[in-house]
Amino acid sequence: MPFALYLLALAVFVMGTSEFMLAGLVPAIATDLDVSVGTAGLLTSAFAVGIVVGAPVTAAFARRWPPRLALLVCLLVFAGCHVLGAITPAFPLLLAARVLSAFANAGFLAVALSAATRLVPENQKGRALAIRLSGTTIAMVAGVPAGALLGTAAGWRTTFWAIALLCVPATIGILQGVAYAPGRTADGDTPELRAEVGRLRSPRLLLAMALGALVNGGTFAAVTYLAPVVTGTAGLTDVWISVTLVMFGVGSFLGVTLAGRLSDRRPGLVLAVGSPLLPAGWIALALAAPHPVLLLGLVLVQGMLSFGVGSILIARVLYAASGAPTMGGSYATAALNTGAAAGPVLGALGLATGAGALAPVWVAAALTTLALLVMLLSGRALMTTATGRPG
Known part of the structure; x- marks a missing residue:
């Protein structure tokens, strides 16, 4: 696989x-900005809506x-x-910043997905996608738990500063490793926008x-509100929130791998089993x-299943x-994040019914x-390529 794929994975x-x-930060944000946990969880939905649009x-x-x-x-x-x-002191400003950053994230992911698939032969799109998604799963294994620990030790705002600083090496990597022409078809022409939208x-x-969208909606409905399940239902301390997220991230990495x-070779097998x-x-x-x-064992398994099945669907x-x-x-980005937007909203609605901390997990099961x-x-139908051949 081309080294540029791994540079894209770094930024991802x-x-x-x-x-x-x-x-891992929803409870702290809710307390600091004087909003409910459900309202703070909507920051995830706002981010995802920004990506979808x-x-x-x-x-x-x-x-x-x-x-x-x-x-x-x-x-x-x-x-x-x-x-x-x-630096923002108010929840509405934080919400606006998340939406704007989501637009930037959306543009990056859309271009990165298209660029990644153009770097490899037509029959290796799924593997190229897996490498790009590995950046996401490694984030869940290392970045997200580290962010939760940093937020617990130094406040949730510190994690936002850390993300801004991490953009520096990612920028250097893009400058040094990415130099592609605009998107073209196999015959060298850039299609008209109307044809692509068609x-x-x-x-x-x-x-x-x-x-x-449905599979990712289930993933985000459950994962966004894992913290209350860990500390409330399972009765563990706050430190175990990070451990649980690590377990989900490890499972996600295994699933994507x-x-x-x-x-590219046996997508039907993964979907039939997973x-x-x-x-x-x-x-x-x-x-x-x-x-x-x-709980920890099943979180690992669900990470593997969610990202394994989800990455196959996005490859399709x-x-x-x-x-x-x-x-x-x-x-592909819009599909992923339609689910990421709807999942936390549905999870929050489940919490609002008074069904308890496990309501979002039941939402995930339903989706x-x-x-x-x-x-x-x-x-x-799902296993047929755009040319009409099985694939």
């Missing part, structure tokens, strides 16, 4: 740390820019938003996007949450959008069950 690590770190908008705006320029602009805006978030009329593309090996186990795992986690050992988005080289990455049903009803 920084952005993934920012996106996921709130899972920002991915296609920024990709369309910068589609003829050299990718290195687009990546650098997005990364610098992202860093500036974290400086603003670190790919959204493909039922196969819409199916893959919907399934990716396995899916990366199989997503899709039924995913909702079953969330149900098991909800039932076993009062038992710390079982890229295959279905192969005729949209500059916009296909934005479609992934719906994804399984849709997958079963779709038959072989």
Whole structure:
């Protein structure tokens, strides 16, 4: 695999740390800014909404820019938003900073996805995606728990300063390792924007996007509110929040690594095994949450299943959008973050019903069950490439 893919993964690590770190900081932010835990959790949804809207908008705006320029602009805006978030005294300003940083993140991820798939042969898109996603999973293994520990020791604002500083080496990496031409098809032409947007009329593309959103929605519904489950339901101390996030991150890395090996050759196998186990795992986690050992073990398993199944589905988005080289990455990004936006909202609604700290986990079980049903009803459609061949 080209070394530039790993440089993109470095920058994605920084952005993934920012996106996921709130899972361990929600209670502290809620206390400091005098809002409820559910309201503070909506920062995750606001970030995801910004990505859903920002991915296609920024990709369309910068589609003829050299990718290195687009990546650098997005990364610098992202860093500036974290400086603003670190100094803001009010929740609405923090919310605005998160939305703006999400737009920058969206543009970066959309360009990075398209660039990554153009660096490899057509039949290796899934593996290229796995390397790019490895930045996200490593963020969950190392960056997010470190952010939670830093937030506990020095305050949640310190984590925002740390993210801004981490953008410096990521920027250097992009400058040194990324120098690509604007997106082009195999014949060397840049498609018209209307033609690329027209790919959204493909039922196969819409199916893959919907399934990716449902699975990721379940992931974010549960993970955003893991902290209250760890300290409340399981009765563990605050330190175990970071340990739990590490377990989820390790599982995520294993899931992405396995899916990366199989997503181009045997995607159906991963979906056939993982899709039924995913909702079953969330149900098991909800039932076993009062038992710390079982909780930690199931968090590991769910990380592996969520990211394994999810990365396969996003690879299917890229295959279905192969005729949209500059916009296909934005479609995959939008699918992921539609789920990331809806999941915490639905989780917060579950908490608001008074069903207890485990309500978001049951929401995750419901969303992934719906994804399984849709997958079963779709038959072989999901496994067919944009050219009509199985893949």
